[in-house]
Amino acid sequence: MISRRSLLRAMLGALLVPLAGVSIAALPSRRVVRPPGAIEEERFLEICVRCGACIEACFRDGRGTLEPCGLPDGPPLIGTPKVNPLRAPCEALYGKCENKLPCIRSCPTGALKWVEPDEIKLGSVKWSPRLCIAFLGGTCLVCAEVCPVPGAITPEGRIPIFHLDRCVGCGRCVYACPADPKALVLVPDGEVRYRWRRGSSR
Ligand code: SF4
Numbered sequence: 001m002i003s004r005r006s007l008l009r010a011m012l013g014a015l016l017v018p019l020a021g022v023s024i025a026a027l028p029s030r031r032v033v034r035p036p037g038a039i040e041e042e043r044f045l046e047i048c049v050r051c052g053a054c055i056e057a058c059f060r061d062g063r064g065t066l067e068p069c070g071l072p073d074g075p076p077l078i079g080t081p082k083v084n085p086l087r088a089p090c091e092a093l094y095g096k097c098e099n100k101l102p103c104i105r106s107c108p109t110g111a112l113k114w115v116e117p118d119e120i121k122l123g124s125v126k127w128s129p130r131l132c133i134a135f136l137g138g139t140c141l142v143c144a145e146v147c148p149v150p151g152a153i154t155p156e157g158r159i160p161i162f163h164l165d166r167c168v169g170c171g172r173c174v175y176a177c178p179a180d181p182k183a184l185v186l187v188p189d190g191e192v193r194y195r196w197r198r199g200s201s202r
């Protein structure tokens, strides 16, 4: 069920997108990490009505990694949803969502399409050794402790080694990293927001 606030946002979005036309769509924008099930970016920008229903659904029951893109992300992206692991990790796979994926279920337009939870790959983590407490000689490895995916972060001595072929982009390590500024950021992986299943033809 879409809320009144979501409906108003959707109406505003529906007005703004055609008014904005080609000129705004052509303005530069960042690549952001999209919610689970987000379709290919160009089409996503066409059919996402910026209603915020996925963001509201994500916040229910104490989750809340999604937020609307703002001007710094680029005018064409304003109001569309993005993952911000500094708010909270995405719980789609190993946490409070319990495979229910309320963000996808709440999307009224198909900008988010159902994806099996074990196929989700939101992006990848990017490590900056020069900011990492462990790499600089301190004691840490918090990232390896919180990562829910076996083999995605393997400690080598005191240093974390990241295996991006296994990372699903949940952002848990980014959220927990105690370095200031953080030694980890979550980056998009291009158009593919899915993990290839063995034997999958997708
Ligand atoms: S992805 Fe779907 S639910 Fe989220 S803002 Fe866009 S249209 Fe609304």
Ligand code: SF4
Pocket (backbone or CB within 6 Å): 124, 125, 146, 147, 148, 149, 152, 153, 162, 166, 167, 168, 169, 170, 171, 172, 173, 174
């Ligand atoms: S490396 Fe970080 S982002 Fe990747 S799966 Fe592990 S905790 Fe999640």
Ligand code: SF4
Pocket (backbone or CB within 6 Å): 127, 131, 132, 133, 134, 135, 140, 141, 142, 143, 144, 160, 176, 177, 178, 179, 183, 184
């Ligand atoms: S949590 Fe951050 S500071 Fe600690 S080892 Fe991992 S990347 Fe380095």
